[in-house]
Amino acid sequence: MIVVYAGCGAGHKKAAQALSEFLNCPAIDILDFTPVFIKQLYQKGYLFITGNLSLIWAFLFELSKLPVIKTLMFLSNLIFFRDFLTFLSSLRPEIIISTHFFIPSLVSFHKGRTKLKNITFITDIGVHPVWIDKSVDMYFVATELTRQELESKGVNQNKIIVSGIPLRGGFFKPQDTSFLRKKLSLDDKESILFFSSDTGNIPFLRSVIESLKDDFNILVIYGKNKKLGDYFKRLNIPGLKSFPFYENIWELMSLALCVVSKPGGITVFEAMSLKKPLIFTHYIWGQEKSNMGFVIKNNLGFYVKTPQQLMEKIYYIKNNPERIKNKFFLCIPDARPILKDYIENIPEPQH
Numbered sequence: 001m002i003v004v005y006a007g008c009g010a011g012h013k014k015a016a017q018a019l020s021e022f023l024n025c026p027a028i029d030i031l032d033f034t035p036v037f038i039k040q041l042y043q044k045g046y047l048f049i050t051g052n053l054s055l056i057w058a059f060l061f062e063l064s065k066l067p068v069i070k071t072l073m074f075l076s077n078l079i080f081f082r083d084f085l086t087f088l089s090s091l092r093p094e095i096i097i098s099t100h101f102f103i104p105s106l107v108s109f110h111k112g113r114t115k116l117k118n119i120t121f122i123t124d125i126g127v128h129p130v131w132i133d134k135s136v137d138m139y140f141v142a143t144e145l146t147r148q149e150l151e152s153k154g155v156n157q158n159k160i161i162v163s164g165i166p167l168r169g170g171f172f173k174p175q176d177t178s179f180l181r182k183k184l185s186l187d188d189k190e191s192i193l194f195f196s197s198d199t200g201n202i203p204f205l206r207s208v209i210e211s212l213k214d215d216f217n218i219l220v221i222y223g224k225n226k227k228l229g230d231y232f233k234r235l236n237i238p239g240l241k242s243f244p245f246y247e248n249i250w251e252l253m254s255l256a257l258c259v260v261s262k263p264g265g266i267t268v269f270e271a272m273s274l275k276k277p278l279i280f281t282h283y284i285w286g287q288e289k290s291n292m293g294f295v296i297k298n299n300l301g302f303y304v305k306t307p308q309q310l311m312e313k314i315y316y317i318k319n320n321p322e323r324i325k326n327k328f329f330l331c332i333p334d335a336r337p338i339l340k341d342y343i344e345n346i347p348e349p350q351h
């Protein structure tokens with residue numbers, strides 16, 4: 001049994017790691033089986049287009065819904081990832097669990113030669129057609145809404161399990177917030193977590209940081225944006241703690257009054273699992289727009305377009321704790337044991 005992801009976008013990797021640790025099996029990045037320039041193209045090209053050419057990304061996202069484009073993507077992936085298919089032929093796993101839309105169709109090509117279970121975790125709330133492949137034995141999806149969308153695209157309801165999105169174990173363990181405040185040298189003020197993408201894009205933060213610093217501790221994940229990290233160090237604000245990366249992110253989320261971020265599927269479910277309202281300052285067209293729509297429709301967060309709106313929503317959350325708390329009616333399941341139970345009850349293959 002293996003878990004396979006594509007290392008372009010942090011969410012697919014986080015979901016794969018959560019499953020790998022729980023199931024005690026390898027997590028494999030499919031991009032490691034491509035030439036270096038192809039890997040760089042997928043990783044840096046995706047970040048560049050979504051971060052700088054949003055209209056082009058939106059066009060490509062919609063274009064890729066066409067069946068002919070899906071077929072062309074599959075054929076090109078057969079070339080780019082041929083070493084991955086060779087790897088599968090030598091490893092001969094009985095179960096492949098994927099957390100990225102490239103993988104189910106590639107597994108289907110391999111599955112034609114072997115008996116294996118092709119299991120797919122959809123890591124967003126919306127469903128792009130490229131996730132769908134007839135060879136998938138079971139889809140694990142985030143919400144009932146995701147299940148309905150899959151069915152509307154022709155997937156049999158018996159091949160769908162509503163499980164939530166796989167999160168790491170720390171999100172399901174109580175946190176000692178007093179200990180965490182001491183660990184991070186924070187006082188008793190409320191904290192706000194600003195969470196960037198890999199590009200380190202955090203809209204409005206520079207505009208509001210001076211206004212927030214007296215009332216809040218400010219926790220920032222700035223990703224690969226070293227200039228932004230240097231800027232925070234120069235500010236020398238005692239209640240400002242900034243990190244390029246924080247492994248046990250549930251610690252920071254547990255301390256946070258709210259999470260200011262973009263609506264990546266994993267980030268949304270991480271915050272929801274800890275009952276933390278979300279404020280979105282930007283989004284990537286397509287899947288993230290669907291994630292954001294789900295959060296806003298269920299009154300679990302807000303979308304802001306200006307620094308002033310961001311300030312208003314932060315103080316609204318601060319001044320209405322009970323009203324905000326009561327909105328978190330959704331219980332976020334731990335997807336990992338749900339998957340494990342399914343795997344343990346798969347009938348033994350007939351030889």
